[in-house]
Amino acid sequence: MTKFFKHIMVLAIALFMAAPTLAADDFSAQVDALNGKSFSKKIKAIEVLAEADNDRVVPVLRAMLGGDLYALKSDKTVVIAEKRGSVYLVHKADDGADLGQMAKSDIKKVRVNNKVRTVIKGILGGLTLLSPNVEQRQKAIDAVFNSRDESLLPTLKKAISREEDDALKAKMVLTKAAIELENAKDPETLSAALSVLKETPTPDVRSILTRYVASAPEDMKAEAQATLDAVESSLSMWENVGNLYRGLSLGSVLLLAAVGLAITFGVMGVINMAHGEMVMLGAYATFVVQEVFRAYMPGWFDWSLFVAIPFAFLVAGSVGVAMERGIIRFLYGRPLETLLATWGVSLILQQAVRTVFGPTNQDVSSPSWMSGAIEFTNGLQFTYNRLWIILFALLVVVGVTLILKKTAFGLQMRAVTQNRPMANSMGIKSGWVDAMTFGLGSGIAGMAGVALSQIDNVSPNLGQVYIIDSFMVVVFGGVGNIMGTVVGAFSLGIVNKFMEPMAGAVLAKIFVLIALILFIQKRPRGLFALKGRSVEA
Amino acid sequence: MKFSFKSILSAGAIAATALVGTAANAADTIKVGVLHSLSGTMAISETTLKDTVLMLIDEQNKKGGLLGKKLEAVVVDPASNWPLFAEKQRELIEKEGVDVTFGCWTSVSRKSVLPVVEELNGMLFYPVQYEGEESSRNVFYTGAAPNQQAIPAVDYMLSEDGGAAKRIVLLGTDYVYPRTTNKILRSYLNSKGIADADIMENYTPFGHSDWQNIVADVKKFASAGKKTAVISTINGDANVPFYKELGNQGIAASDIPVVAFSVGEEELAGLDTKPLVGHLAAWNYFMSAESPENEEFIKTWKAFIKDDKRVTNDPMEATYIGFKMWTQAVLQAGTTDVDAVRQAMYGQKVKNLTGGVAVMNTNHHLSKPVLIGEIQEDGQFETVWSTDGVVKGDAWSDFIPESAKLTADWTYPYVCGNCEKPKYAGVAGM
Numbered sequence: 001m002t003k004f005f006k007h008i009m010v011l012a013i014a015l016f017m018a019a020p021t022l023a024a025d026d027f028s029a030q031v032d033a034l035n036g037k038s039f040s041k042k043i044k045a046i047e048v049l050a051e052a053d054n055d056r057v058v059p060v061l062r063a064m065l066g067g068d069l070y071a072l073k074s075d076k077t078v079v080i081a082e083k084r085g086s087v088y089l090v091h092k093a094d095d096g097a098d099l100g101q102m103a104k105s106d107i108k109k110v111r112v113n114n115k116v117r118t119v120i121k122g123i124l125g126g127l128t129l130l131s132p133n134v135e136q137r138q139k140a141i142d143a144v145f146n147s148r149d150e151s152l153l154p155t156l157k158k159a160i161s162r163e164e165d166d167a168l169k170a171k172m173v174l175t176k177a178a179i180e181l182e183n184a185k186d187p188e189t190l191s192a193a194l195s196v197l198k199e200t201p202t203p204d205v206r207s208i209l210t211r212y213v214a215s216a217p218e219d220m221k222a223e224a225q226a227t228l229d230a231v232e233s234s235l236s237m238w239e240n241v242g243n244l245y246r247g248l249s250l251g252s253v254l255l256l257a258a259v260g261l262a263i264t265f266g267v268m269g270v271i272n273m274a275h276g277e278m279v280m281l282g283a284y285a286t287f288v289v290q291e292v293f294r295a296y297m298p299g300w301f302d303w304s305l306f307v308a309i310p311f312a313f314l315v316a317g318s319v320g321v322a323m324e325r326g327i328i329r330f331l332y333g334r335p336l337e338t339l340l341a342t343w344g345v346s347l348i349l350q351q352a353v354r355t356v357f358g359p360t361n362q363d364v365s366s367p368s369w370m371s372g373a374i375e376f377t378n379g380l381q382f383t384y385n386r387l388w389i390i391l392f393a394l395l396v397v398v399g400v401t402l403i404l405k406k407t408a409f410g411l412q413m414r415a416v417t418q419n420r421p422m423a424n425s426m427g428i429k430s431g432w433v434d435a436m437t438f439g440l441g442s443g444i445a446g447m448a449g450v451a452l453s454q455i456d457n458v459s460p461n462l463g464q465v466y467i468i469d470s471f472m473v474v475v476f477g478g479v480g481n482i483m484g485t486v487v488g489a490f491s492l493g494i495v496n497k498f499m500e501p502m503a504g505a506v507l508a509k510i511f512v513l514i515a516l517i518l519f520i521q522k523r524p525r526g527l528f529a530l531k532g533r534s535v536e537a
Numbered sequence: 538m539k540f541s542f543k544s545i546l547s548a549g550a551i552a553a554t555a556l557v558g559t560a561a562n563a564a565d566t567i568k569v570g571v572l573h574s575l576s577g578t579m580a581i582s583e584t585t586l587k588d589t590v591l592m593l594i595d596e597q598n599k600k601g602g603l604l605g606k607k608l609e610a611v612v613v614d615p616a617s618n619w620p621l622f623a624e625k626q627r628e629l630i631e632k633e634g635v636d637v638t639f640g641c642w643t644s645v646s647r648k649s650v651l652p653v654v655e656e657l658n659g660m661l662f663y664p665v666q667y668e669g670e671e672s673s674r675n676v677f678y679t680g681a682a683p684n685q686q687a688i689p690a691v692d693y694m695l696s697e698d699g700g701a702a703k704r705i706v707l708l709g710t711d712y713v714y715p716r717t718t719n720k721i722l723r724s725y726l727n728s729k730g731i732a733d734a735d736i737m738e739n740y741t742p743f744g745h746s747d748w749q750n751i752v753a754d755v756k757k758f759a760s761a762g763k764k765t766a767v768i769s770t771i772n773g774d775a776n777v778p779f780y781k782e783l784g785n786q787g788i789a790a791s792d793i794p795v796v797a798f799s800v801g802e803e804e805l806a807g808l809d810t811k812p813l814v815g816h817l818a819a820w821n822y823f824m825s826a827e828s829p830e831n832e833e834f835i836k837t838w839k840a841f842i843k844d845d846k847r848v849t850n851d852p853m854e855a856t857y858i859g860f861k862m863w864t865q866a867v868l869q870a871g872t873t874d875v876d877a878v879r880q881a882m883y884g885q886k887v888k889n890l891t892g893g894v895a896v897m898n899t900n901h902h903l904s905k906p907v908l909i910g911e912i913q914e915d916g917q918f919e920t921v922w923s924t925d926g927v928v929k930g931d932a933w934s935d936f937i938p939e940s941a942k943l944t945a946d947w948t949y950p951y952v953c954g955n956c957e958k959p960k961y962a963g964v965a966g967m
Contacts, residue, residue, distance in 0.1 A: 040698075067913065111919055113698065114699075114815050117791050146792075203757065206761075207761065214762065239757070246747075354576065359575075361581065361804075363808060371812075373787060381787070384785070385785060386749070386785075459774060460580075461744070465746060501754060504739060505742065506740060
């Protein structure tokens, strides 16, 4: 009896085990097929896998998309591997079983290309459209919008009926309209789809409509064309707003580079050809600060720029003070010699940085709060890094104005530049004021370097790019006038950006330069000329 | 009268080189000139190549040098200053008496050196991909010609695997290489059925840093309802802000892929590559290539430069192949004499670091494989496509009408770098 029972038990267990094992075998074969020989085989395998009813499908596809899918070199089992230092933590792809740590030489990456990625994104979109997580649904709907796969329509309808987030729901309705426009036949659905698309004039919608107009049936053509025209006209208005924003952003960069020069050249009258190198030093200071953060407190990395700003100010400022005390003070009143000497200093600084840090670009990362963009539904984008830089530039200008107008140091500075002998006889140490003023100008250039490191290369040549532009802004705005520098920078930036789409980047620059030369002929003292006795000083 | 004066001059020059040549031969080292910018804009790229040549010389000397003599590097700095390249090349040949020079990066620097090496009968190895339309008797081109980089890349972008692009944006820096390459590409695209209305061309100055408008324009161009791809011949520093702007404006490779001809591992090293995953580059070499030769090369390089983080790139491989070929040709000729070595160069074979064998052709260009790679998160490239075998470098593009009829072949009967007819047609038969 017991023996018989045992037999039954064994049989039952065997049967019980066999069924799922069979299914599991099938599934793991499907997973292993992801490591196909060609990309088209991989795509087929992905499509097959997507049909499987298994909760490992989503993590496996995600790993494949993220480049974490590998195959064991020994038996070609497909695994998910995460890099931890020099080793990889490996899990089996089909059931998530832990395989422990492995070296890079034990595994080989399952290669994906753009096409495979697009397919995976589309499928993942369909699979996660009903996910309870808002972020996942967000990603999913974006992917579905891009793939516009007709077979997802039922899932999409279900998702729309469930969705509670308004923005997400709007996107889903738009996606549904786009899919219907491309696949539906009856005029009513098509008209409805067109009117939905009309409400959201984005570049993507324009793209979908343009394609549709080209192949639309006769009876829909007029309506589709009208919709497209409406979308086009609304888009072109927003493009001008976009241009304005980009002009402001270029202006803010010019402004940052020029504010320091407005002090050293504008207020003190020193033609400082090494001004660009102060900017470069600021950028390298940012790099050094970031390296320290990376090494000692990676968790605080996002805050590294707040340390970099004062650090860059101090580094560039002290180099500026050293320059003034060491060279420039012997050359006051001799502009030609100053020009040559500071040019020499700029070369020395460049080569010094090249020797210390090497000639290659340094990797300065953007903190997460500076990456990405604010996207408006109409396709307009304000990139965060540029937005912060505009803000930073304005803050710097406000700060400089406050120092000049509201502090004792600012008063002494203005006194010295306006009438040196008088200032001296009032007990102001004019030499000390000169050094501090030059230091302030250089320090601000250093702070500009922190901002520029976020959008430009951190290389020894960084400064050269900005030196001409800075002089241009200061001369245009009116020498010795901070407000003029602000207006000058923004107007040059905006003019440049509106010219660019028409004339191309090279010609736009040339036109701006010619216009500037003509302007200086008419108003040699720039936009805001200083009046009164200080002009003669 | 004028003619004879000229010939006296050139005879003098030949005599001078001959003298210098004997002087060098008398010494017990073989001098190798290194003509790469160590300061100025191009230092970022060229310093690496200087170090590569030094490493290769070092390796060769460990093996006992060449012809029983040690190799000696003569390094000069032309400082990214194009006319200075010509001066420094003259100094290398006339004053230092080098037997061979490895150097130049930009096409404009090569064009500046060209008359000097031709006048003094020197030998220059040029290791960078370029626009073609040239074949000098005194230069060996070990980088890619357009048909070894640009054309296969376009083919890939138009293919099903590459996304089947129907609209193409050609972005470039404003100088000779991008303009010539894009001229070739435009006529090639036309021949593939892509109309001029579907091609957008845009040039920017060196070191351009504000890409907002151009990237926005590309986006707009791409929203015309056809799959769009960007082919970038943007050179040098300007690439970093360009890719940053792409990332910030959210252009993923799956929407608008960018394939670049001047962006390698070295350029990516100064960049956060996360937003760039999937953008492409076409080269003849990627550091990620899996071959024992490449592993060895990377190991030697890291040990030589004493930095475990340094990367290798395509021009380094081109330098490596050029250097190997030169040493082999010198051994074969038994001398470092330029004319003898040149003859020995033809048909010279060197194993590529990516597998396969590179061959030097009589048009002074290599036969090499072409690879297309996608940028990965770690700043490396993953090869997604490669040619089946090697592709022979074509000095004169078939897609520019005036150059299609030209032939470069430095062996009999052509003996010419840009001829429509062989120089010695029918002479030998008589």
